[in-house]
Amino acid sequence: xxxxxxxxxxxxxxxxxxxxxxxxxxxxxxxxxxxxxxxxxxxxxxxxxxxxxxxxxxxxxxxxxxxxxxxxxxxxxxxxxxxxxxxxxxxxxxxxxxxxxxxxxxxxxxxxxxxxxxxxxxxxxxxxxxxxxxxxxxxxxxxxxxxxxxxxxxxxxxxxxxxxxxxxxxxxxxxxxxxxxxxxxxxxxxxxxxxxxxxxxxxxxxxxxxxxxxxxxxxxxxxxxxxxxxxxxxxxxxxxxxxxxxxxxxxxxxxxxxxxxxxxxxxxxxxxxxxxxxxxxxxx
Amino acid sequence: xxxxxxxxxxxxxxxxxxxxxxxxxxxxxxxxxxxxxxxxxxxxxxxxxxxxxxxxxxxxxxxxxxxxxxxxxxxxxxxxxxxxxxxxxxxxxxxxxxxxxxxxxxxxxxxxxxxxxxxxxxxxxxxxxxxxxxxxxxxxxxxxxxxxxxxxxxxxx
Numbered sequence: 001x002x003x004x005x006x007x008x009x010x011x012x013x014x015x016x017x018x019x020x021x022x023x024x025x026x027x028x029x030x031x032x033x034x035x036x037x038x039x040x041x042x043x044x045x046x047x048x049x050x051x052x053x054x055x056x057x058x059x060x061x062x063x064x065x066x067x068x069x070x071x072x073x074x075x076x077x078x079x080x081x082x083x084x085x086x087x088x089x090x091x092x093x094x095x096x097x098x099x100x101x102x103x104x105x106x107x108x109x110x111x112x113x114x115x116x117x118x119x120x121x122x123x124x125x126x127x128x129x130x131x132x133x134x135x136x137x138x139x140x141x142x143x144x145x146x147x148x149x150x151x152x153x154x155x156x157x158x159x160x161x162x163x164x165x166x167x168x169x170x171x172x173x174x175x176x177x178x179x180x181x182x183x184x185x186x187x188x189x190x191x192x193x194x195x196x197x198x199x200x201x202x203x204x205x206x207x208x209x210x211x212x213x214x215x216x217x218x219x220x221x222x223x224x225x226x227x228x229x230x231x232x233x234x235x236x237x238x239x240x241x242x243x244x245x246x247x248x249x250x251x252x253x254x255x256x257x258x259x260x261x262x263x264x265x266x267x268x269x270x271x272x273x274x275x276x277x278x279x280x281x282x283x284x
Numbered sequence: 285x286x287x288x289x290x291x292x293x294x295x296x297x298x299x300x301x302x303x304x305x306x307x308x309x310x311x312x313x314x315x316x317x318x319x320x321x322x323x324x325x326x327x328x329x330x331x332x333x334x335x336x337x338x339x340x341x342x343x344x345x346x347x348x349x350x351x352x353x354x355x356x357x358x359x360x361x362x363x364x365x366x367x368x369x370x371x372x373x374x375x376x377x378x379x380x381x382x383x384x385x386x387x388x389x390x391x392x393x394x395x396x397x398x399x400x401x402x403x404x405x406x407x408x409x410x411x412x413x414x415x416x417x418x419x420x421x422x423x424x425x426x427x428x429x430x431x432x433x434x435x436x437x438x439x440x441x
Contacts, residue, residue, distance in 0.1 A: 251334055
């Protein structure tokens with residue numbers, strides 16, 4: 001009798017922290033690591049939300065019933081990562097909706113002049129990502145280098161061709177000068193080196209330092225200066241901005257995955273996840 | 285003595301109001317399903333995507349009476365050369381640049397003109413410089429900003 005009573009508080013503790021409540025079906029590392037409130041938020045969502053492709057049941061049931069539906073596992077992980085970060089149920093539901101809006105096929109696609117946009121990654125990959133960025137956008141200064149690393153040497157290596165289009169945001173101080181300098185570097189075939197360098201010095205940005213960074217990125221001073229004052233380079237920058245406006249870009253960064261506007265979360269984990277999802281979908 | 289009493293009473297009432305308000309706020313926050321955390325458990329999201337500061341604008345047809353109305357300022361957003369070749373009678377030239385913001389002097393001039401509406405026409409291309417300038421002006425605080433559908437080409441007809 002005494003022993004039974006002494007077990008009760010221990011059981012209550014484990015029930016409270018969610019350790020003995022399995023996150024039914026969602027056997028993914030991100031979900032299994034959850035405890036407490038985060039676990040209960042994730043449990044609710046995986047047992048009520050549905051994948052937008054490959055299976056009609058809830059995420060939880062799809063994981064059990066359709067092992068071939070990799071999307072269900074991805075979405076469970078997506079939910080659990082957010083729950084672990086302390087996001088509430090509504091925020092995660094909205095994130096799921098935005099992801100579905102972005103990834104559902106066929107979706108509305110836009111035209112982009114890929115021939116004119118510098119590319120990194122695998123040119124033959126089935127996934128083409130076009131990113132409209134501004135060189136004076138703080139968010140871009142964090143996202144673009146991270147995405148570049150993933151595409152060149154990380155989880156997305158060989159799976160994606162990442163194209164960059166410049167979209168100077170007028171409210172950013174010196175946005176025109178910074179973007180024009182990158183357009184000049186692009187005309188000299190040094191866009192990525194230069195762009196990453198300018199982003200690395202984001203907080204120390206000064207127009208006067210653009211030429212020095214060009215030399216650091218391997219461009220000749222005279223060539224860079226010539227490109228910077230070239231009418232053709234400015235025209236290419238205006239063309240890039242106009243293309244963005246035509247495609248409905250109103251903020252940076254804006255990504256298009258295989259021509260579809262991506263309106264989901266822009267953290268690198270989610271980007272890697274959705275691009276891998278697209279890669280699997282085009283490979284099917 | 286009476287003065288001291290008044291001060292003490294006022295102070296007491298003030299403290300009472302603060303304590304009751306704080307208790308009420310904390311209770312409501314505690315009851316709310318998604319109450320605000322009293323101590324932040326994670327970093328705030330400092331970085332957010334950067335929007336182009338644009339506002340909502342309304343398109344008008346080239347034959348809309350608003351274009352010729354007495355209290356309307358008509359703006360030609362095309363380049364200087366195009367403006368020189370042809371422009372609508374009475375239009376003001378403010379060339380639109382896709383890279384640089386509309387100069388502050390121009391915005392102030394329009395804002396201080398006393399006009400009831402600002403109608404912009406541009407090149408009528410895709411994107412239309414008139415629409416883009418109208419959106420920028422609206423984004424910078426001007427009200428009742430319109431653009432002519434089809435731009436200068438449609439107006440000429």
